[in-house]
Amino acid sequence: MKYYFLLLIMLLLPFAGAAEEKHVRLLAVSETDDGFKGSIADASLIIRPGTGKIFMDTLPLSKFDVQLSTRFAKEVACAYIEKDCSHYDFFYTIRADSPIIGGPSAGAAISALTVAVLDDLPISPDISLTGTINSGGYVGNVGGLINKIEAAADQGIKTVGIPKGSRYYHNTTGNETNSTIDLFAFGEEKGVAVKEIGGLGEAITLFTGKNYSIESADLAIDPSYAKIMSTLAHSLCNRSERLHGDVITALPKLTLLNITYSEELNTSLNLSLRGLSAIDEEKYYSAASYCYGANVGFISLVLSSKNLSEKSRAIFLEELNTSITNLDNNINKKGYRTIPELQTYMVVKERIAEAQRYVDETSALLNTTNSISGLALANERVFSALSWATFYSLNGTAYEFNEQEMKQTCVEKISEAQERVQYARLYIPDGLAGSIKELEDANLDLKKGAFASCIYTASITKAEANVVLNLLGAEEDQLPIIINEKQRLAQTVIAKAIAKGSFPIVGYSYYEYALSLKDYDPYSALLYLEYSLEISSIDMYFEPSNELAPPLLTKAQLSLPFAALIIISVLFGYALGVFTCQKKSMKKRKNKR
Numbered sequence: 194m195k196y197y198f199l200l201l202i203m204l205l206l207p208f209a210g211a212a213e214e215k216h217v218r219l220l221a222v223s224e225t226d227d228g229f230k231g232s233i234a235d236a237s238l239i240i241r242p243g244t245g246k247i248f249m250d251t252l253p254l255s256k257f258d259v260q261l262s263t264r265f266a267k268e269v270a271c272a273y274i275e276k277d278c279s280h281y282d283f284f285y286t287i288r289a290d291s292p293i294i295g296g297p298s299a300g301a302a303i304s305a306l307t308v309a310v311l312d313d314l315p316i317s318p319d320i321s322l323t324g325t326i327n328s329g330g331y332v333g334n335v336g337g338l339i340n341k342i343e344a345a346a347d348q349g350i351k352t353v354g355i356p357k358g359s360r361y362y363h364n365t366t367g368n369e370t371n372s373t374i375d376l377f378a379f380g381e382e383k384g385v386a387v388k389e390i391g392g393l394g395e396a397i398t399l400f401t402g403k404n405y406s407i408e409s410a411d412l413a414i415d416p417s418y419a420k421i422m423s424t425l426a427h428s429l430c431n432r433s434e435r436l437h438g439d440v441i442t443a444l445p446k447l448t449l450l451n452i453t454y455s456e457e458l459n460t461s462l463n464l465s466l467r468g469l470s471a472i473d474e475e476k477y478y479s480a481a482s483y484c485y486g487a488n489v490g491f492i493s494l495v496l497s498s499k500n501l502s503e504k505s506r507a508i509f510l511e512e513l514n515t516s517i518t519n520l521d522n523n524i525n526k527k528g529y530r531t532i533p534e535l536q537t538y539m540v541v542k543e544r545i546a547e548a549q550r551y552v553d554e555t556s557a558l559l560n561t562t563n564s565i566s567g568l569a570l571a572n573e574r575v576f577s578a579l580s581w582a583t584f585y586s587l588n589g590t591a592y593e594f595n596e597q598e599m600k601q602t603c604v605e606k607i608s609e610a611q612e613r614v615q616y617a618r619l620y621i622p623d624g625l626a627g628s629i630k631e632l633e634d635a636n637l638d639l640k641k642g643a644f645a646s647c648i649y650t651a652s653i654t655k656a657e658a659n660v661v662l663n664l665l666g667a668e669e670d671q672l673p674i675i676i677n678e679k680q681r682l683a684q685t686v687i688a689k690a691i692a693k694g695s696f697p698i699v700g701y702s703y704y705e706y707a708l709s710l711k712d713y714d715p716y717s718a719l720l721y722l723e724y725s726l727e728i729s730s731i732d733m734y735f736e737p738s739n740e741l742a743p744p745l746l747t748k749a750q751l752s753l754p755f756a757a758l759i760i761i762s763v764l765f766g767y768a769l770g771v772f773t774c775q776k777k778s779m780k781k782r783k784n785k786r
Contacts, residue, residue, distance in 0.1 A: 195374040212237045213317050216349060217400065218340035219299045220323040221289065229337055231344030233321075234289035236303060238310045243282025251287040259287070259299070259337075261612045264605075268298045270307035272733040273330050273393050275689075279736075282320035283307070294297045297616045297662075298335040301354075305396040313402040321345055322354035322396055325613075327659055327723075328730035329686040330393030331679060334663045336620050338376060346383035353380060354399045357391035358675035361668045371667060376413065389762045391678040409681050410688035410696065415696040417587050421479070422702070425580045426472055426480035433465040433484045436491035443498035448739035452497050463492030471709060478702035481580070485573060493569040505557050508570065510559070513552055513571050520578055521545050531589030532695035532732050537581060539728075540699050544578035546646070570706045589736045590694035601642035602734040606651035607635050613658035620665055628654050648731065656723035663719065672715050679722040681707070686729045700729030 219234040239669055244555065247264050259469050263285050266388040269277040285303070309316050323341050325333035334356045345353045362374045380387035394406035438456060447454045452695035468483035501509070529535040548571050555567030614628050631654040638647035683704050690697045704776060 201383070201405060203368050211486050213310070213313065214392050215310050215604045216318070217302050217316055218318070218321045218348070219287070219302055220321050220345060220353065221298065221427040222337040222340055223289075228339055231337065231340035231342070231347075232289060232300075233344055233348045233350075234287055236299065236306060237286045238306050239284040240281050240310050241284070242280060245279040246282045248282065248284045249287070250285070253289060258588070261608050262300045262325075264302050265609055266303035267307050267330070268306040268733060269300075269330055269393065270311070271324050272730070273304070273407075273560045274308055274311065276311055297325040297333075297612060298323050301323070301332045301356075301390070301393065301396050302400075304330070304393050305400050308393070308397050308405070309401055314397070314403055316400050317352075317402070319349065319351040320354070320400055321350050321352075322390060322399060322452060324354070324356040324390065324396075325616075325659070327661065327726060329682040329726040331682050332390050333395060333659055334359050334667060336665055338362055338666070339374065339379065342376065342380050342383060342385055342387065346380075346385050350385065351387065352386045352399070354388050354390040354396060357389040357444060357678050358662075358663070358667055358671040360387075360389055361671060363666045363668055366597075372431075372575055379775070383665065392682050405575065406455075407685055409684045412684060412693075412701070414690055414701070415587060415691075415698075418584070418696055418698055418701070419475075421583050422481065423472075423475075424479035424538060425583070426468070426477040426484070429481050429488065429576075429580075430465065430468045430472060433461075433468060433487045433491065436488055436490065436495065437462065437465060440491050440494045440498075443495055446498040446500075447494065452494075452501060453551055454494055454497075457490045457494060460493075461487040466489070467568075469540075476705055476709050477631050479706050483708055485577060488576075489566075489569050489573045493566050494692075496565045496568055496635050501565075506555075506559050506564055509568060510552055510556060510571075513548070513568075513575060513647060516575050517545055517552065520575070520582070524582065527585060529594060530591050531587075532592065532690065533587040533589040533698050535592075535594065535645060535731070536586060536697060536699040537584040537730065539645050542643075542646045543649060544574050544581060549576035567737050580646070584698050587696060587698065589696065590736045592732075594735065596642075599648070600639070600642075603635075603644040603647035603651070605734070606655065607632065607639065610651045610655035610658065613655050613662065617658045617665075621661065625658060625661060628657050631657075649728075652727040652731070653724060655729045657720065660716075660720050660723050663723075676715060676719055676722065678709060679719065679726065680704075683707075683725045683729065688727060688730055690732060693737070695737075696730055697729040697731075701726045703728065705738045 214237055216235055216237045219236050221232050221234050222229050223232040224230075232742055247267060249260055249263060251259065267278070267283055269274075285554070287299075302322045304326045305322065306316070308314070322332075323338070325335060326331045333356075336356055338359060339362065342353055361374050377387050388399065390399060392406070394404075397403065397405040440454075440461075464483045465487035468487060469479045470704065471477070471480035471483060499505075520541075524538065524545070527534075527538070529538045551567050551571035551574060555564045555571060558564040558567060610628075611632060614625055614632065617625055631650055635647045635650040635654065638644070638650060664672075683700075685695055685776050687701050687704060690700070704722045704725040707718045707725060710718035710721065
């Protein structure tokens with residue numbers, strides 16, 4: 194008898210650790226003969242002890258994007274409540290009456306469902322939510338809001354959550370083309386309370402009544418980061434002042450050569466002044482970015498004034514090619530062991546790739562005046578890559594970046610980016626050509642085994658698609674609301690990363706730059722906040738080893754990149770001097786003849 198009892202216990206053991214199954218009602222859009230129509234689906238989740246696997250059962254069969262969205266929603270949920278989910282298996286079931294369109298729009302609800310099951314929270318059955326879930330827990334905009342609210346009303350749902358900033362919906366279809374609809378008022382007419390939801394914390398509160406919002410923490414900036422970035426900013430902005438002086442000296446030559454310069458000179462001067470202002474405000478990455486832009490313009494004008502021969506341009510390009518190759522070899526040898534090092538590696542490789550692209554494009558234009566701007570851009574991109582390499586001196590928690598894990602993350606990020614691009618193209622069929630090209634680049638990196646570059650490029654691509662989705666149907670006066678919510682969440686994500694011992698140098702830099710852009714270029718600010726959220730959240734794909742890794746770049750070595758910067762500056766000046774002397778010598782020989 195006791196054997197039967199033991200057998201019964203063994204059979205029941207797998208279910209002993211299982212969390213209670215919970216359900217949420219999803220709002221979706223179905224395609225009918227009469228066009229798009231709102232519909233309702235049911236999503237449920239059971240969690241059991243396991244190894245971190247995700248299982249999905251959908252009826253009707255879902256598109257692949259629904260599976261991708263669910264996987265990412267689960268990852269965001271676990272990261273949000275800082276839960277190690279590698280010891281559980283997740284069983285999601287989705288049931289709908291008809292095929293639904295746009296898997297990402299269920300992401301926020303799936304994330305909230307996941308947290309509710311993990312923390313055993315009750316879910317109200319007469320509440321629903323539509324919105325993507327983005328890195329950092331941001332609830333992103335989706336299409337078909339009017340159709341979804343109508344479907345909710347038909348099914349007796351009393352409260353519907355929509356993404357923050359989408360209350361005033363710009364309608365471009367039907368009889369009220371180009372009209373603006375207040376979705377709060379529209380929902381009230383249908384007997385539905387419509388509420389705007391900014392982040393995952395608010396989404397969980399909406400469904401469960403429990404407060405899960407995370408207070409924004411003050412950011413403790415890594416002193417080493419601040420010191421290095423300050424040095425870089427001062428170096429670049431001092432260089433802007435010197436180059437501006439060179440341009441002023443070269444103005445008579447530019448006039449003599451009939452080269453129009455006033456617009457480029459004014460733009461560069463304004464950027465350099467913004468850089469100096471940012472230094473005064475201790476926004477050093479912003480200062481470096483502004484002065485970088487100024488230097489590209491100044492150098493372009495200086496090079497134009499030299500009236501370089503095709504041969505001289507070719508020699509200068511060859512020197513740049515050599516610098517790019519040497520830097521690429523050095524950065525490959527360093528690798529990465531911490532999140533700061535991984536982000537440093539990513540951004541340096543991106544700058545190297547851009548510099549190489551400018552060199553390649555300029556090589557085909559050597560016999561035209563268009564090659565001058567290419568030379569300037571390539572030169573400054575090499576400077577930028579060398580500058581970022583100095584951040585190898587930062588400490589950080591060690592991570593286990595094995596090749597298989599990097600490859601898997603690369604594949605996941607490409608899938609996430611592709612899902613968002615495809616979803617955005619449902620509403621903008623001819624848009625996002627640049628994002629499609631970036632996806633091709635990420636896939637090429639995957640084939641080459643350049644997994645870090647793949648992750649970075651795919652993250653940037655996903656961020657750009659998210660921004661397009663954020664602005665779907667949104668009125669311009671809603672933009673500050675969206676920006677403020679993203680700023681709050683980006684600050685929270687960065688603070689979490691810092692608390693884990695991994696200062697996200699690129700994520701924080703983009704965050705700071707976004708704040709400097711808010712007042713005069715809100716669309717770019719929104720883009721850089723999205724970049725910040727994506728890059729700052731990369732740690733959720735990797736497991737830390739809980740050890741502090743010493744910096745790859747020692748204090749003695751820290752001066753090497755700066756020395757390289759000086760060397761390139763000298764080479765740049767020397768090359769121009771040689772080219773000028775060569776021209777004078779040629780003129781003398783011509784005169785003698």
